Amino acid sequence: xxxxxxxxxxxxxxxxxxxxxxxxxxxxxxxxxxxxxxxxxxxxxxxxxxxxxxxxxxxxxxxxxxxxxxxxxxxxxxxxxxxxxxxxxxxxxxxxxxxxxxxxxxxxxxxxxxxxxxxxxxxxxxxxxxxxxxxxxxxxxxxxxxxxxxxxxxxxxxxxxxxxxxxxxxxxxxxxxxxxxxxxxxxxxxxxxxxxxxxxxxxxxxxxxxxxxxxxxxxxxxxxxxxxxxxxxxxxxxxxxxxxxxxxxxxxxxxxxxxxxxxxxxxxxxxxxxxxxxxxxxxxxxxxxxxxxxxxxxxxxxxxxxxxxxxxxxxxxxxxxxxxxxxxxxxxxxxxxxxxxxxxxxxxxxxxxxxxxxxxxxxxxxxxx
Amino acid sequence: xxxxxxxxxxxxxxxxxxxxxxxxxxxxxxxxxxxxxxxxxxxxxxxxxxxxxxxxxxxxxxxxxxxxxxxxxxxxxxxxxxxxxxxxxxxxxxxxxxxxxxxxxxxxxxxxxxxxxxxxxxxxxxxxxxxxxxxxxxxxxxxxxxxxxxxxxxxxxxxxxxxxxxxxxxxxxxxxxxxxxxxxxxxxxxxxxxxxxxxxxxxxxxxxxxxxxxxxxxxxxxxxxxxxxxxxxxxxxxxxxxxxxxxxxxxxxxxxxxxxxxxxxxxxxxxxxxxxxxxxxxxxxxxxxxxxxxxxxxxxxxxxxxxxxxxxxxxxxxxxxxxxxxxxxxxxxxxxxxxxxxxxxxxxxxxxxxxxxxxxxxxxxxxxxxxxxxxxxxxxxxxxxxxxxxxxxxxxxxxxxxxxxxxxxxxxxxxxxxxxxxxxxxxxxxxxxxxxxxxxxxxxxxxxxxxxxxxxxxxxxxxxxxxxxxxxxxxxxxxxxxxxxxxxxxxxxxxxxx
Numbered sequence: 001x002x003x004x005x006x007x008x009x010x011x012x013x014x015x016x017x018x019x020x021x022x023x024x025x026x027x028x029x030x031x032x033x034x035x036x037x038x039x040x041x042x043x044x045x046x047x048x049x050x051x052x053x054x055x056x057x058x059x060x061x062x063x064x065x066x067x068x069x070x071x072x073x074x075x076x077x078x079x080x081x082x083x084x085x086x087x088x089x090x091x092x093x094x095x096x097x098x099x100x101x102x103x104x105x106x107x108x109x110x111x112x113x114x115x116x117x118x119x120x121x122x123x124x125x126x127x128x129x130x131x132x133x134x135x136x137x138x139x140x141x142x143x144x145x146x147x148x149x150x151x152x153x154x155x156x157x158x159x160x161x162x163x164x165x166x167x168x169x170x171x172x173x174x175x176x177x178x179x180x181x182x183x184x185x186x187x188x189x190x191x192x193x194x195x196x197x198x199x200x201x202x203x204x205x206x207x208x209x210x211x212x213x214x215x216x217x218x219x220x221x222x223x224x225x226x227x228x229x230x231x232x233x234x235x236x237x238x239x240x241x242x243x244x245x246x247x248x249x250x251x252x253x254x255x256x257x258x259x260x261x262x263x264x265x266x267x268x269x270x271x272x273x274x275x276x277x278x279x280x281x282x283x284x285x286x287x288x289x290x291x292x293x294x295x296x297x298x299x300x301x302x303x304x305x306x307x308x309x310x311x312x313x314x315x316x317x318x319x320x321x322x323x324x325x326x327x328x329x330x331x332x333x334x335x336x337x338x339x340x341x342x343x344x345x346x347x348x349x350x351x352x353x354x355x356x357x358x359x360x361x362x363x364x365x366x367x368x369x
Numbered sequence: 370x371x372x373x374x375x376x377x378x379x380x381x382x383x384x385x386x387x388x389x390x391x392x393x394x395x396x397x398x399x400x401x402x403x404x405x406x407x408x409x410x411x412x413x414x415x416x417x418x419x420x421x422x423x424x425x426x427x428x429x430x431x432x433x434x435x436x437x438x439x440x441x442x443x444x445x446x447x448x449x450x451x452x453x454x455x456x457x458x459x460x461x462x463x464x465x466x467x468x469x470x471x472x473x474x475x476x477x478x479x480x481x482x483x484x485x486x487x488x489x490x491x492x493x494x495x496x497x498x499x500x501x502x503x504x505x506x507x508x509x510x511x512x513x514x515x516x517x518x519x520x521x522x523x524x525x526x527x528x529x530x531x532x533x534x535x536x537x538x539x540x541x542x543x544x545x546x547x548x549x550x551x552x553x554x555x556x557x558x559x560x561x562x563x564x565x566x567x568x569x570x571x572x573x574x575x576x577x578x579x580x581x582x583x584x585x586x587x588x589x590x591x592x593x594x595x596x597x598x599x600x601x602x603x604x605x606x607x608x609x610x611x612x613x614x615x616x617x618x619x620x621x622x623x624x625x626x627x628x629x630x631x632x633x634x635x636x637x638x639x640x641x642x643x644x645x646x647x648x649x650x651x652x653x654x655x656x657x658x659x660x661x662x663x664x665x666x667x668x669x670x671x672x673x674x675x676x677x678x679x680x681x682x683x684x685x686x687x688x689x690x691x692x693x694x695x696x697x698x699x700x701x702x703x704x705x706x707x708x709x710x711x712x713x714x715x716x717x718x719x720x721x722x723x724x725x726x727x728x729x730x731x732x733x734x735x736x737x738x739x740x741x742x743x744x745x746x747x748x749x750x751x752x753x754x755x756x757x758x759x760x761x762x763x764x765x766x767x768x769x770x771x772x773x774x775x776x777x778x779x780x781x782x783x784x785x786x787x788x789x790x791x792x793x794x795x796x797x798x799x800x801x802x803x804x805x806x807x808x809x810x811x812x813x814x815x816x817x818x819x820x821x822x823x824x825x826x827x828x829x830x831x832x833x834x835x836x837x838x839x840x841x842x843x844x845x846x847x848x849x850x851x852x853x854x855x856x857x858x859x860x861x862x863x864x865x866x867x
Contacts, residue, residue, distance in 0.1 A: 065680050
């Protein structure tokens with residue numbers, strides 16, 4: 001049910017995020033509530049906006065309290081709350097986790113912050129699948145859907161009500177009217193299939209810092225795409241001179257050494273797409289991260305051909321992020337830019353350091369593909 | 370919102386609890402209970418108890434706090450009651466029966482207080498309707514003027530909403546215009562004292578005396594030309610009457626001021642009101658309404674409400690204990706000259722005149738007092754010790770809050786200071802035509818504590834934006850006079866002699 005306060009609520013949230021009314025932004029304060037989740041003490045941020053009033057500096061003010069303690073004894077941190085008492089204050093303490101936004105909300109914030117357009121789904125206009133969902137209980141139905149427990153309960157209830165139930169001889173006999181059946185509804189599910197294929201160069205030149213960048217960036221890409229498509233699939237490919245498919249864990253933590261043959265990854269990507277994701281019903285997002293130091297010009301040519309012929313025609317968007325490594329940045333992005341850079345479903349981005357992630361996400365997702 | 374009418378068991382509970390309340394002599398408006406789900410209750414609470422308020426983000430802010438607190442299981446609203454005739458109170462749908470009883474008993478305490486306490490006498494008892502009207506008015510302006518403009522203006526006005534005269538509903542600050550006119554007429558001619566024998570005139574009213582009188586009248590007249598005649602605490606009223614406001618601005622400022630006055634007595638009697646309601650829920654529950662199997666739950670919730678933290682006063686606890694203390698003292702005759710002058714500790718401890726006036730006394734107290742006078746009159750040294758009250762302050766060296774003192778005088782003074790004007794600085798309009806340039810001059814009545822400077826500047830800016838001409842504020846910083854000024858573009862300040 002929708003309450004009318006939700007309007008005020010979302011307006012407040014927008015102010016806190018600084019989206020509207022920038023003049024109030026400076027009065028936004030971080031409050032927190034201290035809560036518990038399992039054993040952990042967690043901090044739940046409760047931002048509030050402190051509209052200016054004529055008031056006293058709180059530290060000058062002090063106050064009256066109640067309880068034990070010697071004169072000069074310190075009060076527990078967080079015991080004194082600035083403000084009108086009702087508002088949450090800034091306590092300190094050793095609580096590690098912060099619970100604030102759900103991933104979905106995060107994606108929304110991301111979307112607003114970067115002004116990301118919603119993704120235009122392609123291909124299939126509206127593939128609608130029907131799904132059967134058991135939602136209730138009925139008094140009629142096929143025997144195969146009979147709900148034994150409910151039937152039994154009903155019979156028991158009836159017998160007790162009639163006085164026919166004897167606890168010493170607990171025999172319960174359901175009659176026709178006692179029978180209960182599961183009932184179902186057909187639900188229409190709009191179906192959108194999407195897959196992200198992450199490819200990462202793990203050759204010797206990709207250090208921990210580079211991987212960190214890739215990891216952070218993929219987290220945000222992931223969050224956004226998950227927000228756009230429910231039930232998204234992810235595939236992970238790592239490559240040096242040869243490519244292989246791995247699980248998520250390995251993807252982010254492997255460090256290998258050796259040369260770089262980007263074409264190997266693209267080849268694998270192509271195979272995966274061909275085998276599992278017919279482009280008619282799938283939204284496909286390959287992301288490739290590398291330091292751009294490809295083995296040879298031949299190989300690069302190979303890559304471009306593969307992109308042109310097999311990958312670009314079937315994917316929503318092909319994204320390449322070039323991370324700057326300690327050995328400098330490679331040639332690959334320039335080659336791509338010259339060859340396929342003009343195509344509209346190619347996104348290229350150079351990520352020089354962590355601060356550049358922000359811009360890069362925008363490069364990748366800013367087109368609504 | 371869809372209030373559900375009371376279920377039969379709840380209706381029965383209501384009849385039962387209402388019966389006990391009447392039996393104990395509580396006197397209240399008809400009370401309507403509505404059952405709400407938790408998010409509806411959070412919404413109503415965020416709206417300050419009303420089902421309908423003007424659109425503004427701050428309700429959303431309250432709502433966020435309340436719903437986060439509830440969702441993480443940290444806090445939950447037990448009772449919510451509004452001062453209206455009939456009184457409206459809300460019950461949380463998911464509460465157990467014993468909680469509903471407790472809430473009802475507590476609510477009847479509040480309703481009795483609303484109806485009988487002197488400080489509520491002037492409040493609008495149809496405030497539910499009035500609030501809904503305000504909401505409609507603001508929405509209409511939003512449609513006409515635009516949401517941004519209206520909201521910005523409300524933000525600005527809210528920043529000044531505490532600049533009202535909390536005592537003005539009970540006294541007449543301005544002379545009533547008719548009388549004032551008569552007085553001014555009679556003052557025009559200075560004749561001195563009445564003379565019955567003409568030859569005595571020169572002796573009764575010597576020339577110098579008459580001149581002196583004429584001069585005084587002149588001065589008075591000069592004063593009367595000043596605007597306002599004497600410093601005026603109701604800054605909002607002054608702005609309403611004298612600022613060049615657009616009609617929509619005037620309307621909104623006026624309704625915000627009205628709401629501020631409506632809520633003021635609740636702030637002025639927080640300790641008493643909660644104390645009184647807690648006294649009655651405790652009395653009704655333990656003497657009448659509780660069933661054996663409910664005792665543990667009741668005790669748990671009651672103690673939860675009464676819990677204290679070292680850094681703050683819990684109004685429920687302090688109020689309840691003080692009412693009980695008063696009842697006990699008047700039951701045993703521990704008051705008056707004889708008691709005050711008795712130094713014999715043993716006699717004091719055994720003192721019992723068996724007067725039995727306690728109940729009667731607390732009913733009288735709930736009628737005539739507010740928090741300031743309540744604490745001032747009834748907080749005794751014994752009580753302060755028993756309740757372990759202390760003054761805390763900030764230790765700059767250790768960078769922490771600590772207990773400063775447990776001495777009775779200091780505790781009481783600090784408490785009173787916190788309660789006076791809600792612990793907010795007193796700001797007055799001194800001159801609406803300052804320097805004869807139509808500037809506004811405000812003055813802060815400094816009582817030993819400096820204003821928070823950045824907030825003062827920003828608030829002054831909001832004053833200026835309503836007044837439209839430069840705004841000035843005289844205050845003191847570290848003992849020296851300072852005048853803050855905002856002229857519409859720049860802040861400035863200069864030293865002044867006070």
